[in-house]
Amino acid sequence: MKTEKGEQEEPDSVLLRGIFKLGKISHDVLLTSNSVSWTPITPDNPTGERGSERGSDRVWLRDVFAVKVKRRRAAGQQTGGVVLGLCLFCSRRTGNTLQEVKVHLLNTSLSLCHTWVTHLKQLLTGNAHTHKQSVPRQLKVFINPGSHKKQSVLIYREHIAPLFRMADIHTDITITERKGHILSLVKECSLTQYDGVVCVGGDGTVAELAHALVLRAQLDSQRDPDSDLNPVQATLPLGIIPAGSTDIVSCSVHGVRHPITAALHIILGHLQQVDMCSFFSLGRLVTFGFSAMFGFGGRSLALAEKKRWMPPPQRRDYALAKTMASLRPEECQLSFLPANQTHMSGKCRGKKLVSPVSSDQSNAVHGVFLSISIMAIPSLSPHAPRGLAPNTRLTNGSAELITVGNASRSEFIKHLKRYNSQDEQSCLSFVETRSVTAVKLRPHGMVSCPGEGEEEATPSDQSESSFPWNIDGELVEMAHEVVVRVHPRLISLYGDEVEKVDSPTVSCSCI
Numbered sequence: 001m002k003t004e005k006g007e008q009e010e011p012d013s014v015l016l017r018g019i020f021k022l023g024k025i026s027h028d029v030l031l032t033s034n035s036v037s038w039t040p041i042t043p044d045n046p047t048g049e050r051g052s053e054r055g056s057d058r059v060w061l062r063d064v065f066a067v068k069v070k071r072r073r074a075a076g077q078q079t080g081g082v083v084l085g086l087c088l089f090c091s092r093r094t095g096n097t098l099q100e101v102k103v104h105l106l107n108t109s110l111s112l113c114h115t116w117v118t119h120l121k122q123l124l125t126g127n128a129h130t131h132k133q134s135v136p137r138q139l140k141v142f143i144n145p146g147s148h149k150k151q152s153v154l155i156y157r158e159h160i161a162p163l164f165r166m167a168d169i170h171t172d173i174t175i176t177e178r179k180g181h182i183l184s185l186v187k188e189c190s191l192t193q194y195d196g197v198v199c200v201g202g203d204g205t206v207a208e209l210a211h212a213l214v215l216r217a218q219l220d221s222q223r224d225p226d227s228d229l230n231p232v233q234a235t236l237p238l239g240i241i242p243a244g245s246t247d248i249v250s251c252s253v254h255g256v257r258h259p260i261t262a263a264l265h266i267i268l269g270h271l272q273q274v275d276m277c278s279f280f281s282l283g284r285l286v287t288f289g290f291s292a293m294f295g296f297g298g299r300s301l302a303l304a305e306k307k308r309w310m311p312p313p314q315r316r317d318y319a320l321a322k323t324m325a326s327l328r329p330e331e332c333q334l335s336f337l338p339a340n341q342t343h344m345s346g347k348c349r350g351k352k353l354v355s356p357v358s359s360d361q362s363n364a365v366h367g368v369f370l371s372i373s374i375m376a377i378p379s380l381s382p383h384a385p386r387g388l389a390p391n392t393r394l395t396n397g398s399a400e401l402i403t404v405g406n407a408s409r410s411e412f413i414k415h416l417k418r419y420n421s422q423d424e425q426s427c428l429s430f431v432e433t434r435s436v437t438a439v440k441l442r443p444h445g446m447v448s449c450p451g452e453g454e455e456e457a458t459p460s461d462q463s464e465s466s467f468p469w470n471i472d473g474e475l476v477e478m479a480h481e482v483v484v485r486v487h488p489r490l491i492s493l494y495g496d497e498v499e500k501v502d503s504p505t506v507s508c509s510c511i
């Protein structure tokens with residue numbers, strides 16, 4: 001087995017050496033402080049000289065999450081049994097996907113196997129500390145049984161629980177009963193015994209738990225979330241087992257929608273700090289979240305929520321098509337604080353860069369917009385493999401503000417279709433992208449387009465007092481002015497920084 005990153009082993013002293021069979025061939029196996037490597041013993045290589053041309057291979061200990069003595073047991077036999085050798089449980093990466101692989105090192109000597117298992121366990125525990133990996137031992141797990149196709153309990157029981165058991169991770173599971181259940185539990189319960197919190201569900205479940213963890217950190221540190229504009233970081237990392245219909249947050253830290261990959265990131269303690277936003281309206285904190293859409297994204301979600309009885313994909317397609325049919329801009333006053341870095345204005349990355357701006361420089365625009373998005377994470381998904389906000393990063397301390405001005409329906413569809421592409425996005429004159437640290441948005445209402453689809457407008461569209469926002473896939477109605485601030489590294493998620501989703505692109509059938 002090759003290292004996934006093609007790394008060379010640093011010179012390292014051999015701690016143990018033994019002869020084991022891999023398959024039917026005897027191998028010379030070496031244990032060092034960071035790897036197990038093996039070379040076939042053949043007539044032309046009786047001393048087990050190493051080299052890839054000699055069939056040598058290795059596994060890095062940072063990718064090993066369990067080691068067991070392998071025994072042959074009769075059906076129903078729970079303990080004892082004839083010793084067959086060792087089994088290393090490892091993670092192997094292909095693209096962004098992590099898979100569990102087992103390496104069987106066969107030798108029937110009980111004392112040899114015990115010596116190796118003892119050494120390996122010590123090294124795995126020590127490595128977890130020296131590499132500052134946060135390998136969890138005790139997790140709180142929330143499962144939303146209603147996510148997407150109602151498969152989350154099954155996914156957890158069949159695919160994730162066995163991996164956690166194998167890695168000796170203890171879990172305390174809650175199956176959620178209603179929206180808001182996670183928030184009420186996390187606000188109240190003792191969290192000190194846990195090393196991390198995991199949710200199994202879609203973006204709505206992730207959003208509720210991420211908000212709850214950050215809010216809990218404020219309460220624990222005696223801060224008033226409504227008045228403190230510099231929130232403290234969440235103390236516990238969040239693991240996301242994707243079981244929703246789009247799974248944007250999970251895709252953004254795993255690069256793939258794959259529950260096993262998500263579980264292996266958790267088991268191996270891969271932590272990624274992630275920026276979040278706070279959303280304030282009428283001077284009060286509404287929520288913490290990763291991304292928000294106003295205008296088209298908010299209104300189509302509001303419409304979809306009214307058709308909850310439809311299956312999710314049909315509901316989403318129906319709402320997109322219906323909102324597209326009644327496409328019209330919103331008049332807004334938009335102010336933003338540009339990030340203290342070279343940022344994009346008016347054009348795509350690489351085409352036109354303006355000089356760095358200072359963080360106290362505020363900008364304001366009054367205009368009509370079809371859509372306004374504020375994204376602290378790239379928001380990758382199978383529908384948008386490079387992300388809805390490809391120019392932001394998980395930890396750059398800024399969000400991407402994407403404003404889509406008044407354009408024709410066909411131009412707007414062209415804009416949406418660009419997200420479906422695996423390639424870099426082309427520029428469109430009515431789309432502006434900026435890197436920002438804060439945004440204030442004051443909507444004035446929808447611009448009326450006489451004679452065009454008035455019957456499509458819903459009461460909430462026309463409400464003067466509240467406007468629908470799509471925050472991490474959840475519908476949030478907010479009144480008047482909304483202030484969004486980016487908070488660097490507010491939470492840690494189990495996962496990595498990824499460039500793009502590597503599964504095949506899924507296109508939306510309605511556009």
Ligand SMILES: Nc1ncnc2c1ncn2[C@@H]1O[C@H](COP(=O)(O)OP(=O)(O)OP(=O)(O)O)[C@@H](O)[C@H]1O
Nearest residue numbers: 147148176177178179201202203204205244245246
């Ligand atoms: N037992 C429950 N019954 C009803 N709603 C629940 C329950 N548990 C959680 N919820 C809420 O359901 C909402 C949607 O959940 P989730 O996002 O996981 O599923 P989804 O909508 O199918 O997935 P996606 O957001 O990826 O489309 C969330 O707001 C969550 O708080």
